[in-house]
Amino acid sequence: MASRAVVQNVATSSQLVDLVDSDDEGGTQVDENADKFLLGFVEVNVVGLQYYSGRVSDQEMVRLIREPHNPYDRNAIQVVNILGDQIGHIERYKACHLAPLVDDSLALIEGIVPHGSKNKFKMPCLVHIFSNSVTEGIVKQRLRNAGVVLQPPHSDVGGPEGSFGRNPVKPKEQRQSLDNVFEGLGEGAGERCTMEPASTITSAMFPHQKEALAWMVRTENSSSLPPFWNMQKVRGSKDLMYKNTITNFLTEKRPSPLLGGLLADDMGLGKTLALLALVATNRPGATLSPIVKVNPTVADVLERPKKKRRVTSSDVASVEGGEDHPPRMNGPRTTLIVCPLSVLSNWVTQLEEHTEPGSLSVYLYHGPDRIRDPKLLAQFDIVLTTYNILASEGAGEYTPLQKVNWLRIILDEAHLVKNPSAQQTKAVVALKAERRWAVTGTPIQNTARDLFSLMQFLRLEPLNDSSYWRRTVERPLTNGDPSGLVRLQALIKAIALRRTKDMQVDGRRLVELPRKTISMHYVELTPEDRELYDKVEENGKDVIERFMKSGTVLQNYATVLQIILRLRQICNHPGLCPAYTEMFAAELNQKDSKNVPPPELLEKLLNIIKGGADFDCAICLNQPTNAVITPCAHVYCQRCIEKSLLRNKEQCPMCRSDLSTSDLMAAPKEEGVQEDPSSEQGPSKSSAKVDALIKLLVEARVKDPTEKSVIFSQFSQMLNCLEGPLSDAGFRFVRLDGSMTSKKRQAALTSFHSKDPESPTIFLLSLKAAGVGLNLVSASRVYMVDPWWNPAVEEQAMDRVHRLGQTRDVTVVRLIVTDSIEDRILELQERKRQLATCAFEKRSAEQQRLMRIQDVQLLMRL
């Protein structure tokens, strides 16, 4: 029963299939257009203006839409403005040459009207023609045959996109420039203002949090023009017009202000409290405390107030209007907060911690019995829900969350919303709200495209339209046209607030954390265990050496991992691994790894997963999302490997053994393993490491009996081994591992955080189950029972203790068995660390294979 729950077949798991779309890029469209470049442009006329209401201004971008079912001409091409209003058609004798290019997918066409205004019947239009190196020849040939003049790109008749060349920027360089987009935002950018939160916020706030509050409140109550809009006086008229600086769209209707944006502070700067303060402070009918400048300088005082502006880029509308007016809210009162399931409880905890009891009513929209009446939901101050709930309910009008008119929406960990075609993105974008905030510590993960979903969520016109986003930001960026980066920078500056942990204000860091010291504690195995260890290592070396000689290490990877796993287990406690005699029987008798009977293979994979095989996906080099494991024991993102199997032959990219989609097995969500009841009890015997750890804990208790400790291990069985000795030594402890329900986890956390003198002082955690976001600041001692070769995983674990809210100095002790695989894992960590610093270096599949083999050699001293 245990193993069935663990390894599930992807092909039959509808739950996983649903999740597939929710991560990673899905847009084939993008890829299709990625290699397209501007061939040149054709001058045409837009005709029939008198029949349509769509208006355009000079230099405005227009969209060209094929209209194959037009009753008068099957080559018809509509010309449409930003609002989607039709302006006219492309004159038919040009359309008949352009339409086939589009219909045959040979080219992409886009238009700019140089003189859009004041035309009654027709107007000129430059049709930009994009194609790729394959279709370039045909397109040119066809146009030439048709007698259509294709003007080369660089004759540049004006028009913002004139400089599109065919010198694409390498992804790496692009990535680098993207990273810079967020640099230095907030450091010298305009005035710094803070604001006191409502009195219902009971915790003290850092200055930078009050600054975020002031920024958000001001944004929410703003009447300013959204980014990329200017006011313009029209000649010969007293009327004001509003002009979009990207598309040159001109309108009399004032575009509504952007009441929201992107809070992109680093992790650990306390975004949650800042947001709770926003919810508690900027409420309907509230009286706001004034927004005040921080340390006004002489220059500030002398400068005319009108000139003091947060937003300085000329591309962006300036902040205008008053600041200290009360919130203009008389509609809905409810804030919807959407977050990943793993941080749901964090919101609840922080609400309890930072707000006056009863001052904000909260409803957890989660679980099968959730209230589905929108009227009831709208009576809470806060409704908390998850992306998965949102995605599963869909974007339809009839779903409860879509029926409510929200006061504001907060998307927590908003970087998770990046695939524009994913269900959850659609659902998020469809939500009705007056104010919208996206919150993330990692604003750009891959490409500028990730930001497109954000534009859709914020409803920032015209960038929330994919075709305009592509032509004004994404394509210039990939083509090395500076306009893309300039726009992106202006955009980010206008909508985002980002502070980093390392940022300094007046020579001090925003958040000073207590010190963290890491030390090693070396452990000698008992003579008995040493003998066992050496024997297993000797045997393992033989087996692996044989694989090395025949060049089949990666084909027998499951076996290799199994051996490494056994060694790591013995270092902790020999009771963690089966009796020695059973250990290599399978491997040694095995002739062909392809014909391993399934139960044995499942058993092996199960063990590998339990042993915490958190490899990076060998395809995308990141931590795998929706990790799957192959029968040959290689781990990938589900999406990555499925794509690879489609594109390439049906082979495992690591070891080239046959592989099809139906062979993939999903790794269990966390460590959701129901422990075998027989192994629930730890072995009666102790081990050197267990003894060493208990000794350290007792020593620490002598120094300070109230100081709490957390203990991380990869092996939940190791935690079992510790429970008995801990009790014997008189420690009260709680435990968190992957097999526990979220309710039980919460209970363990609550009891650990209690200040009651009888409360537990020790928290046993399985490294994998302790997901990001977990707050363990009640403890100030950390024990890492076993090392793992991805140092980031260990650092993340330590940061759960060493984070905002920690008041004591933190000590971390890493237990390492001397002369064992463990000190080699430390070496490997060092190597990984160095490798990580020269990241983004494209590694070929061959290099990766080699690296993995080298890793094995290092670990086994071969």
Next chain:
DNA sequence: ACCGCCGGGTGCC
């Protein structure tokens, strides 16, 4: 006049 010329109606696809 099976023309030229005039002037009104008309106008995308």
Next chain:
DNA sequence: ACCGCCGGGTGCC
């Protein structure tokens, strides 16, 4: 559209 084009009205000077 202050165009072109169509087609009806018209017709010495």
